Amino acid sequence: MAKGKAKQVIRVAELFAGVGGFRLGLERASGKDARFEVVFSNQWEPARRKQHASEVYVSRFGATHHTNQDIASVAAKDIADHDLLVGGFPCQDYSVASTLKNSHGLQGKKGVLWWQIHRILSEKKRKPSYLLLENVDRLLGSPVGQRGRDLAVMLRSLDQLGYAVEWRVVNAAEYGMPQRRRRVFLLGYHKTTARYKALRKSVPADWLTLDGTMAHAFPAELGTRPLVQFSIAQELDALTKNFGERKGRSPFKNAGIMVDGVVFTGAVQSNYGGEPARLGDHLQPTDQVPSEYFILRKEMPQWRYLKGSKSEARSASNGHKYAYSEGAMVFPDPLDRPSRTIITGEGGRSASRFKHVVSTDGKRFRRLTPVELERLNMFPDGHTAGVSDTWRAFFMGNALVVGVVERIGKALAASIAKGV
Secondary structure (H helix, E strand, C coil): CCECCCCEEEEEEEECCCCCHHHHHHHHHCCCCEEEEEEEEECCCCCCCCCHHHHHHHHHHCCCCEECCCHHHCCHHHCCCCCEEEECCCCCCCCCCCCHHHCCHHHCCCHHHHHHHHHHHHHCCCCCCEEEEEEEHHHHHCCCCECCHHHHHHHHHHHHCCEEEEEEEEEHHHHCCCECCEEEEEEEEECCCHHHHHHHHCCHHHHHHHHCHHHHHCCEEECCCCCEEEECCCCHHHHHHHCCECCCCCCCCCEEEEECCEEEEECEEECCCCCCCCHHHHCCCHHHCCHHHECCHHHHHHHHHHHCCEEEEEECCCCCEEEEEECCCCCCCCCCCCECCCCCCCCCCCCCCCCCEECCCCCCCEECCHHHHHHHCCCCCCCCECECHHHHHHHHHHCCCHHHHHHHHHHHHHHHHHCC
């Protein structure tokens, strides 16, 4: 591993970089144990003439080592050797924003980008020692017809490439961060690392709650049920055809490890003793909020209707009539709790069931500003400035909570520094 004058340097390749959430988190994690240094980054949005996310990334971090091209066209030899590969690989095919019918998993257009990660790892002569990957938690149960198959295939493919993996579903708000955002993080350790050897020798339950990197980053306790153990040591084509076939539930719980083709998984609960964050503490002063973010009085009935409970008859496009019902949402959003999950459609004036609406005086209601959305993901104020507010909201709906990556980075750096 490369070394600096005073501390260890962990070289990072950042795929599907977006506007740089991983990079921010790792830069903040740099400290006495190690410094994370990005030596390659890639951001490309297909079928778009303007590459807004890449432009924001370059404006914040500079163009050095950054590429704005389809990752499938980037040869592995052109990616600088690195110690840590990170990426929030595109997740539309698993996203809770998709209907179950349209959740195509690994076979969907976005899901196939997983295989670009696989290709790079396969082709690199010097494989990265560590992997840190992020996705929506639906990945654990995708696709509908074969619950858990996609994660099983990913884990097995990493196993064949020489990696052991631990994963955890993290709700950022459960660890004092300002947004209730659940994402699954996968940490991979190459067989040449001390971390791999430690995981291989560990008692699985102890790794998940005491010894693992995720356990240090996010203290947790196991539930009363014992860990589930099963093998995924099959060829990938057989695993793809057979895993989870005709079973209603995924065997993967919110935490687990995989080593030598064997999975141990169980349900854990957060063990955080600090105070929860409050949405109200992350709002801009009223006099700094542009007027267009305030909802006009004449628009309020539509907002209240969309946010309210419903039980009504509706008709499909083919004329089929059906009963539709849904419960009420809290309106406006409470200021004394962490925010709900930010969505990509937070921008724009139009009324929406899912956009955040706040009121600091009980009289005026408004949407969240781009700066407030950045704060809820723990980005610096103005990080996405330079593009439209709609795009800024879209970026934050796609982003991760930077503080989660920071905590994982600190825990990983500490274990590397200790050689365990």
